[in-house]
Amino acid sequence: MRREGQTTIAPGTVIVRDLAFRYPPWRPGLAPVQALDGISFHAEPGHTIGIYGTGGSGKSTLCLALNGIVPQATGGTIRGEVMIGAWSTRTHPIAELASRVALVLQDPDASLIGRSVEDEVAFGPENLGVPPVEIEQRIETALDRVGVAAYRSRRSSQLSGGEKQRVAIAAALAMQPAVLVLDEPTAALDPQGSAAVAGVLRTLVTEKRTTIILVTQDPDLLAALTEELLILDAGRVVRRGTPREVFAHGAELRRLGLTPPPLANVAEQLNAMLETNFTFLDHPTAVQSLTDALRKSPLALGDPTS
Ligand SMILES: Nc1ncnc2c1ncn2[C@@H]1O[C@H](COP(=O)(O)OP(=O)(O)OP(=O)(O)O)[C@@H](O)[C@H]1O
Ligand SMILES: [Mg+2]
Structure with missing residues (x-):
């Protein structure tokens, strides 16, 4: 602050x-x-x-x-x-x-200009006047985080679409x-x-x-x-x-x-059929909500003794 x-x-x-x-x-x-x-x-x-x-x-x-x-x-x-x-x-x-503010553009080709991956990532911090030793550390950390450290010396123009997208994300991360x-x-x-990017974003938020x-x-x-x-x-x-x-x-x-999300559709259909109020969006919450509901209601399990 x-x-x-x-x-x-x-x-x-x-x-x-x-x-x-x-x-x-x-x-x-x-x-x-x-x-x-x-x-x-x-x-x-x-x-x-x-x-x-x-x-x-x-x-x-x-x-x-x-x-x-x-x-x-x-x-x-x-x-x-x-x-x-x-x-x-x-x-x-x-x-x-x-x-x-760092922006990862929708089209990675719009932000990468075909230099080596390390130069692409160094570009932003250089413009911010970050000292070279620190830039080196930032390149390493950023490439590592998004899993493209192995492509460090390759030209960004020689990467696949997904790899380019990861480099563009690394370039934004390096600006801290x-x-x-x-x-x-x-x-x-x-x-x-996708899961790797989600993990990186979670870490940025918490750390x-x-x-x-x-x-x-x-x-x-x-x-x-x-x-x-x-x-x-x-x-x-x-x-x-x-x-x-x-x-x-x-x-x-x-x-x-x-x-x-697919599980929100499942919740919606159950709510329509059973007059329940499920709002789960992910697998663990869905399993938990359904288990709780079934435990509370033996009728819903079709209990033959009832
Ligand atoms: N440079 C531009 N000049 C004029 N109109 C533009 C320009 N860029 C986008 N638009 C128009 O502005 C509106 C919003 O475009 P925008 O690119 O923000 O949408 P978007 O939600 O990102 O779409 P997409 O999911 O296809 O990426 C659209 O009607 C688009 O045609
Ligand atoms: Mg768009």
Whole structure:
């Protein structure tokens, strides 16, 4: 925690207030694209916020608004406010915001430029003026964490999609940001790679109190990692709450084109058939809830003596 101006606010605090954004028109004469509208949320250090929404709902635009690229590099019209600590992303230079917010882009090819993996990872800390000895340590730790240490000297252009995605995550980790924004970081990863990323994010939260904003199309990952989940549709937050609260609205999510975690669907069907109130999202909780319910109700087990 440090003092910024008159108030004490941690650099990892993210405040988004009534954010609306329009990209400039593609061609003169066309209407501007309203990508975000009326978005508000608040994340303290150590919190993980999940963003879930269909294609074109504004997820990537929201990520870019968190590090100042929107609107500083894109142009367009912005309303409302995005604060990283006491810094407004509307006016604070992007280069300085990078010392607090690291963004893992949806497309790793957009952030990697074909250098060696170690150079890709060193790039961010070098720009932040981190001393070379420390950069070396950060490269090692970051590559190790995401399981690509063996590719250290290889060119990033010679890696698979999943490997590139891991390198892009390592590059963000090496910046040791107060706020880590990840835009579909596991889209190209196999289940093992996805689990490794989930483990890294959990460690960052518990050990470094990193604030994490996670966009993903993986409902199980959202259920496992996030405290608050925002559902975006056409640039607006149409539902928010804990993953349990949000995923209890299966029909609404499916109407939006989104899929709840498979076990949330099981809970929903049981609730409809048995008039129960199951809200489990993961395997251990499902087993526990069902065992408890069956123990309490011998009838439900079809007890032949009853
Ligand atoms: N540079 C741009 N200029 C104009 N419009 C844009 C630009 N980038 C995105 N858009 C539009 O803004 C809206 C939100 O796009 P965004 O990329 O934020 O969606 P998304 O939820 O990340 O989608 P996806 O799941 O496909 O990644 C879409 O209508 C898109 O066409
Ligand atoms: Mg996107």
